[in-house]
Amino acid sequence: MRNGVKIGIVGGAFVVVAGGVGYGAYNIWNGLNSSDGGGSTDTAQAAPARTGPPTADEISGAAKGFLAAWAKGDADKASQLTNNAADSQPLLAGYRADAHVTRVTLTPGAASGTKVPFTVKATISYEGKTKPWSYTSSLSVVRGLTTGRALVDWDPSVIHPDLKKGETLTTGEAESAPIKAVDHNGAELTKEKYPSLGPVLDALRQKYGDKAGGKPGIETYIGAADSSDGTASSDSPAPAKTLLTLSKGTPALLHTTLDAGAQAAAETAVKKFSESSVVAVKASTGEIRAIANNRDDAFNAATQGKLAPGSTMKIMTATMLINNGLAAEKSPILCPESVTWQGQTFHNLDNFSIANGTMEQSFARSCNTAFIKPVGKLNDRGIADTALPDTAKKYFGIGSEWNVGIPTFDGSVPKTTGPNTAAAMIGQGLVQMNPLNMASVTATARNGAFHQPVIVPGSLRAGDTATAQPLPANTAQQLRDMMHTTATAGYGTGTVAMSGVGGYKGAKTGSAEVDAQGKSNSWFAGFSNDLAAAAVVQSGGHGGDAAGPVVAAVLAAGS
Structure with missing residues (x-):
């Protein structure tokens, strides 16, 4: 699929679309580059370094420029629009290469101070399986310490609100088989019904999903940078967190000592x-x-x-x-x-x-x-x-x-x-x-x-x-x-x-x-x-x- 970018106004909201777009994308991206907060043109580099908090126009321009580059799949350009290119580039590149996102629409909302919320509507394709994916996230804009430019304050949560430093975003065979957890009386325990059991059920799945006879499916998930069984201590990496299921595996029935009541x-x-x-x-x-x-x-x-x-x-x-x-x-x-x-x-x-x-x-x-x-x-x-x-x-x-x-x-x-x-x-x-x-x-x-x-x-x-x-x-x-x-x-x-x-x-x-x-x-x-x-x-x-x-x-x- 061709990678391009198309930008326009839909219902008063700035929209960036990547994947399968047509003629004119380059000229629109160039226009963003000339804004105060946006790109890395010669004019922007030559301008005197600014000081103080970024202005509203700079915040809008920096957010739009970053989202446009991200949506286009240009991880190098997007990372340069952050205050930490070294850390942001691998995750931005992995959004397509590892998470297998083939199309993404990013829609910024109204800024609140230096914070800009945005919605993500994406398509994930892996080995013939395709599924839509949507969520919300946010970014903040700060003044660059050396350049004086308005830049996105980098944090992995920009990519996804649950993503933390050292973690990866991946689409592929799940790290472990799914489980159907039940309490000591046989009542099913789910994250939807018992939200704070989420980390517990994730940990149980990681440890026992395969042992209890389950079969992994295809998922988009957040995983730790280094693998571990995660059971030894609180210093162990967190278990994988499923964000999207492209194909369900075979869940293992796991009996627990918990009590639903x-x-x-x-x-x-x-x-x-x-x-x-x-x-x-x-x-x-x-x-x-x-x-x-x-x-x-x-x-x-x-x-x-x-x-x-x-x-x-x-x-x-x-x-x-x-x-x-x-x-x-x-x-x-x-x-x-x-x-x-x-x-x-x-x-x-x-x-x-x-x-x-x-x-x-x-x-x-x-x-x-x-x-x-x-x-x-x-x-x-x-x-x-x-x-x-x-x-x-x-x-x-x-x-x-x-x-x-x-x-x-x-x-x-x-x-x-x-x-x-x-x-x-x-x-x-x-x-x-x-x-x-x-x-x-x-x-x-x-x-x-x-x-x-x-x-x-x-x-x-x-x-x-x-x-x-x-x-x-x-x-x-x-x-x-x-x-x-x-x-x-x-x-x-x-x-x-x-x-x-x-x-x-x-x-x-x-x-x-x-x-x-x-x-x-x-x-x-x-x-x-x-x-x-x-x-x-x-x-x-x-x-x-x-x-x-x-x-x-x-x-x-x-x-």
Whole structure:
């Protein structure tokens, strides 16, 4: 097919069409080149370099010139109209060579400041299969640092809004076979019905589509620059993302541990708070029942995030104190307004204190100082920097490599020194967790023994499953009692959020401070009968205010 360009006005909109166009295209393109923001003519190069923000005319001209060159298939010219020719040229060239786009119409919309939205209507042809493809994207125009010209501020998302640096746009046989995922009761799980399952289903397809007996189809997809099975850690490349299906493959039936009812509740709950994530697991087995996120970046923070968990960490800290004989549920424990450890002072919320209180009361009211003061006694024994990491790994599986079935970050409670040792006791400092980790911690407290979270049957998951020792029976009972008090007593920080949750229930709230962030991250962990869940809402404030309602909604749905 001949490559050319035709430009005109349709319904008041500037339109660029490439592929199979006729006479006169060259003259129209030349006219664009002479605009302030457009091309690379001798006149434009000789003009004095401009400064300051690009004008409206420059923004329009730069956008039109770039889109015209892109539509024509002239990757070299289009890349020179960006502020990063080296990075943009391969992707622009690959739009035809790798994605097999044979015809494209680009229609700019009205600029908003320096941002110009546009629609894409394309045709993709591959090995005799042809299909239309349409989507929307946008570009921004900036002043070139050296030339002073108005240029497109390059980002891969210009090509497609889902495309990121290091990724490729390809049409061909899919990297893996499609799947038909079903929950533990056989109900089908789709991205359309459960949108935040998108990254999870993509990861499951990449890992198990071929293993479960499926056959790949022909697709246009976004793939990572380097291949990987994507299951080892959050640092693995993301699984391929299908944008268009030219011919369907044979889907593999994949059974998961998810629960459609709990997933639906999780999807609805996270929509109420931006930058929120939640995970629910069956406490007695570790089977994941729900995973949901509501984030601008589409990152699966529920299983791959790395954030300080705040006072939800006190579930593990309490375990460590009980096991070392430094505290007990009904024993007295000091809860002053503040406490200092190795030069750093730690405070309770609003500097509250509890006179003649017990560990149960300090846990339920989330007293920070009560869980930091015993560090001195641990230090006297020479285990202050290791007691919490050892407890996290020995009983909760944190620090082991999990084999869940999808990419996960498996929590980190590192050995520490100085003030970080005290900060770790209340889930700050160097401790990093995500909702999957804290849902598992909660499930361990509820069940009395760690069961590594899983999302597919063991027969599919290659490799070992992480294990840990059961909690001492007396310790587990004290944890359940204190969490139950937190969720039911008038002074418990989780009582309001858990008020609508039935069954035998427990909770722990958390607020994690983040440098240069106005509001703390809201954390909440809870259980009802055999279902445990944890959530985080970034910049959500107190644990019970944002993350609490998310967890409660999922627990109320049951499983």
